[in-house]
Amino acid sequence: MFRRVTNIAIDELSPAMRAALLEVLIHGELPRAEIARRLHLSRASLTRITRSLVDEGLLAEGETRLMAQTGRPSEMLQLRASARHFLGVKLTGDTLYAVVTDLRAQPVASLERALPSREVADVVAEIADVARMFAAEHPSLVSVGIAIAGQVVQTRDGALVQRSAFLDWTDVPLGALVREATGLPCAVENDVQALTATEHWFGAGAGIDDMALITVGVGIGCGLVANGRPLEGAHARSGQISHLIVDEAGPHCGLRHRGCASSMLVNASIVNAYRQPGADYDDVVSAARAGDAIALAAFEDAGRALGVLIATVVNLVDPQKVVVTGDGIAVFEFADDAVRRSLAERLDKDAAEVDLDVRTWDFSEWARAGAGLAIRTLLA
Incomplete structure (x- = not known):
């Protein structure tokens, strides 16, 4: 066991101090008056709070900036990200x-x-x-x-x-x-x-109240944010989409479901569709890059399955953005058109245009x- 050497732990900050720190963390540098307005605090109260955060080294006072045509210049408060x-x-x-x-x-x-x-x-x-x-x-x-x-x-x-x-x-x-x-x-x-x-606060979903994240690769996952809060579900099991049926004539998955997303989209299913003894997922990716027809067909089927999943999530929860990532993101390299075609076919006719954000992936x-x-x- 070891000791922390900071002055005060973040979990020991008052709720008002945490709220002020959070505003700057999520939205970037802000003047005190704007933070006070967002948190419904008096300027005097906010001044005391931010002074404590500056003393703790969590915030720093930045340049003075004129925020409007009239009025006094405002000193910007910035996050000291390296403080913790x-x-x-x-x-x-x-x-x-x-x-x-x-x-x-x-x-x-x-x-x-x-x-x-x-x-x-x-x-x-x-x-x-x-x-x-x-x-x-x-x-x-x-x-x-x-x-x-x-x-x-x-x-x-x-x-x-x-x-x-x-x-x-x-x-x-x-x-x-x-x-x-x-x-x-x-x-x-x-x-x-x-x-x-993490994507909601620090990545593609920053500033968005309603988003979905779908991961593809060894498995399939789905996370949802609704009204600015992660949606966990009554039993901490929201986002279970890996066994949704995407093609009733498709192959069987390991649970003997016919044509579910896992039977076509996960890495192991793409390898199975390639039908080459001893091949692994990287081998199929290499073969697809070399123009191998069987490998490209496997990714085409995976792309169609992913499009159905995205459409299902969009129809159900109406997110502002859908982020897709994971170690199987190569599906977009070979089957981007199939994903988007399948998505368009399954969307509700009155659905808003989907903001689809495909993110590169690193296991870290x-x-x-x-x-x-x-x-x-x-x-x-």
């Missing part, structure tokens, strides 16, 4: 990915480490060791966020991993265990939900999502 750092962790069945970010969820350090085993105690010990190492380099490290594939619920004692197939875990109180091992607050969430929350984004989750948990 956050550790984000992504766990797979055999690897720990970690990044350290600043307050804007921008990475400043990263590592990848093989897990010694899937035993809970061993994984927690690895996380604590990584946190200890990064804390020595970044003394302002204040929190840990963990993104994990599986079902996670929030309890009074911290996050509980109800089930994680990759790690073969059931009912693991990971949040409390990591908090005890590191001495730091620890947030844990399903990886897709963590990525959605999962770990960054953990850090974004940690930031959001402390401030929201």
Whole structure:
């Protein structure tokens, strides 16, 4: 266990201080008068609050700027993103990915480490060791966020991993265990939900109240933001779209569903459609780039399936933007037209034009999502 060396932890800030910090974090530099207006505070109260945030090193006073044709110039308040750092962790069945970010969820350090085993105690010990190492380099490290594939619920004692197939875990109180091992607050969430929350504050969804995020790759995930808040569902299971039927004449998935999204869109299904013994997903991508007809047909089918999924989400929740990303994003390289054609065919006739944001992918984004989750948990 190790000690934080900052003056005050973010979770110890008053609600008004956190709200003011959050305005600058999300919207960029702002004058005091604008922050006061947004938070319905008097200018005197806001001045006291921001003075404390400046004293803590979380905000800095910037240039003076004339905000209107009439009136006094306003001094801009800026976020000091380097004032605090956050550790984000992504766990797979055999690897720990970690990044350290600043307050804007921008990475400043990263590592990848093989897990010694899937035993809970061993994984927690690895996380604590990584946190200890990064804390020595970044003394302002204040929190840990963990993104994990599986079902996670929030309890009074911290996050509980109800089930994680990759790690073969059931009912693991990971949040409390990591908090005890590191001495730091620890947030844990399903990886897709963590990525959605991070994109909402720090990425493609910044400033948007209603958005959807769809991930494609080893699996299919969907995260939703409605009225400015992540949508979790009554049982923390919102966004389960991987087994929606997209083609009634399609192949069977591992659960024997015929023509569901998983049977056509996940990486393993694309490999199966390629029908070449010993090939993996990277081989199919290479073959498609070389013009192989069978590989291109597999991606074409995947693109049609993805278009149906996007249309279903848009018809159901009417988001301002749909973000698509993940390690299977190559589907857009080979089947962009198929995705958009299938989407157009399935959209409600009165639907607004879809703002489709296709994001490039790096596996470290999962770990960054953990850090974004940690930031959001402390401030929201």
